[in-house]
Each structure stands twice: as C-alpha cells, then as structure tokens.
Amino acid sequence: MHGFPIRVFYEDTDMAGIVYHANYLKFIERARSDWVKEQGLDQNAMREQDGIVFVVRRIEADYLMTAKYDDALEVRTTVRSMTGVRLIMGQEVVRGEEVVFRAEVTAVCVTRDGHPARLPAKLRQRVH
Numbered sequence: 001m002h003g004f005p006i007r008v009f010y011e012d013t014d015m016a017g018i019v020y021h022a023n024y025l026k027f028i029e030r031a032r033s034d035w036v037k038e039q040g041l042d043q044n045a046m047r048e049q050d051g052i053v054f055v056v057r058r059i060e061a062d063y064l065m066t067a068k069y070d071d072a073l074e075v076r077t078t079v080r081s082m083t084g085v086r087l088i089m090g091q092e093v094v095r096g097e098e099v100v101f102r103a104e105v106t107a108v109c110v111t112r113d114g115h116p117a118r119l120p121a122k123l124r125q126r127v128h
Contacts, residue, residue: 002038004031006073006093018066024101025059028091031075032105035089039126052117057086058106065100067093073100080104082127084118 006027014020036043036054047053067073073093080088086108093101109117118124 002031002035002077004034004075004077006030006075008067008069008071008073010069013069018068019071021063024061024063024093024103027073027075027093028077028101028103028105031077031091032089032107035077036123039123041120041123046120050120051112052109052120054107055110056105057108059103061101061103063101065095065098067095067100071095079127082119082124084124085109085116087119087123087127 008019012019012023033043043054073095076092076094078090080090082088086106089105089107091103091105092099109119111117
C-alpha cells in the first residue's frame with residue numbers, strides 16, 4: 001500500500017465549502033504519479049526515450065463522504081492486478097480511518113501515435 005498525504009486547500013472546495021468532485025481525480029492522479037516514481041520509473045524518460053506514456057483507460061468512482069477545507073487526507077493506493085498491458089489500481093481517499101472517496105483505475109501505456117504498448121518491464125518485474 002502506498003500512502004500520499006493531501007491537505008485540502010480553499011481552491012479545492014466548491015461554493016458549499018466541500019471538496020469539488022473533480023478534485024478527487026486530481027488527488028488520486030498525484031498519488032499514482034508518486035507511486036510510479038516510487039517504483040523507480042521516470043515518466044519523462046519513458047516518454048522521451050521509450051516513446052510511451054501512461055494513460056487512464058477507465059475509472060469507476062464512489063463518493064462516500066464529504067471532505068472540507070483544511071482536512072488532512074491520505075490517498076491509499078494498491079495494485080489490484082497487472083497484465084503485460086494493463087494495470088488496475090484501487091485508490092481510497094481517507095480522513096483518518098474514514099473512507100471519503102474510492103476508485104478503481106485502469107491504466108495502460110500508449111505510444112506517441114496512441115497505439116497500445118506493453119507496460120515497462122521494470123514495473124512488471126517490481127510488481128509481480
């Protein structure tokens with residue numbers, strides 16, 4: 001499990017003073033990027049040298065509770081499954097032990113032309 005801390009800023013909230021729904025997608029994206037880096041992958045090098053990038057193919061999301069300005073949250077990320085071309089991750093945004101938001105994210109790699117590509121070997125070796 002990978003943990004990534006988030007502090008809710010005023011700009012993250014809507015007119016009701018709660019976290020705007022789209023910002024949860026930003027929070028979990030930051031956590032996934034941090035997880036990829038923790039796996040020893042440099043996404044800039046992947047793009048420039050290997051010609052591949054990660055893209056989100058699918059997200060299934062559940063908004064369970066509200067979060068508000070100045071809340072201390074944590075995004076918890078786990079790998080659910082991985083094949084040669086697909087990575088499925090579970091992500092939860094928690095406040096303490098309360099789950100505020102939950103998502104299942106399917107990520108894949110594509111080439112510069114948008115064609116499917118295998119996940120980096122380094123990632124497949126580390127996760128399996």
